[in-house]
Amino acid sequence: MTPQTRRTGRTGRPPRLSQEAILTAAQRLLDEEGPEHLSMRRLAQELSSTAMALYHYVRDKDELLLLLLERHAQRFPRPALPADPRERLLAASQALHDILAECPWIVEVLASDDLMAVSALWIVENMIDAAIQCGLGPDEAVYAYRVIWYYTAGELTIRVNRVRHHAGLERPPHRDKAFAALTPDEFPRLASLAGRWDEITTRDTHREGLVAIVDGLLSRAGGARGAT
Amino acid sequence: MTPQTRRTGRTGRPPRLSQEAILTAAQRLLDEEGPEHLSMRRLAQELSSTAMALYHYVRDKDELLLLLLERHAQRFPRPALPADPRERLLAASQALHDILAECPWIVEVLASDDLMAVSALWIVENMIDAAIQCGLGPDEAVYAYRVIWYYTAGELTIRVNRVRHHAGLERPPHRDKAFAALTPDEFPRLASLAGRWDEITTRDTHREGLVAIVDGLLSRAGGARGAT
């Protein structure tokens, strides 16, 4: 939605708000208070305005979030991508993750389909192009992109939920229930790992997993490179 | 939370509600009206009761959802798992997906950490055990489990969001914006695929992706099998 601020002469009263001001305030709210505090009412209050005034600049809350992602992706430094297609696929996938890692709350919104924000389309283009150069067919390349996207989205969703719950300080009760159920005769592997579970699962394994997934996806292509 | 229905003599007034009745009603609501209509108030109304009466049987809404997952996982037929470790890892991962595919709305809740509902712990046990039998070390096996879990969670999250938006009938506006941005000179691969994008991405590629991921994860183990 483009704001109704059309420059058709000098009629009407001058705007006090702007999309830019709204997005800046929203980003500050997000950074300082967390996504759970970003509501239209709270945001309006931050701008000394009313919730409804915001609807002159964004169609609804979803669009507000998408605009925030767009802004974020635009500001994000676009890394130089390696020439080697496998390395390029890895680097582009990593960029996808890194851009979203700073606003994982957005995943819920843009998870509605498989295309990204306009400002991040260069990533998708590069992922698919690199996959094709690795020897995948066009359809296979799209499917490879989607597998990586699902992995990324899952990792980010789980990450944001973890911090959300950890902010609540207390361990979720169902975790304790699960650990209590870990009898060595029924669940020998889990029981033997239980003591180190938190330690093991705290490690950031995103990159490792990404490499494994990419190699698994590319192994179907017979390792051919350079072919379009 | 166990309900306060302690059988300590026959004092007090007889309960009209029960956790069972609440869960059954909640499941029906979920099936018939969708997860977005499951609220404590709506559920109470369904039971001709008040929202607060429910809080005698569940600690909060999160626990209600977890109990629903537990019930669902219990009822889910436990498939016979193949002996071959790679096949077993695949089958258990598939079971993880299939159980959750029927209630993907739960992913948000249990995504808070990496352990599952108690009734689905056999899946995690088998995934980790099979990974170890494939030649991974215990820590590597846990990490492999987590990679698969992220992929599964992402796939399910995106799926539920897709149907949620498709229920709203109209295509999300940012999709059209993204497609409009697909100029052939800037995004040659995407532009050439744009016409078939929906067709390509509609395909259910969960299984294929899973196989690729598992193979990618296991390729690090040198193909050793049978070792603990």
Next chain:
DNA sequence: ACCTGAACACCGTTCAAGT
């Protein structure tokens, strides 16, 4: 054109009171 106020139709949860 830009913004406000009141209202609609909701949430989850707490708390004191009733039977």
Next chain:
DNA sequence: ACCTGAACACCGTTCAAGT
């Protein structure tokens, strides 16, 4: 022990009205 009613502190969004 079990349940209710009122209240608290919120949501996103619509609509008619004001300047």
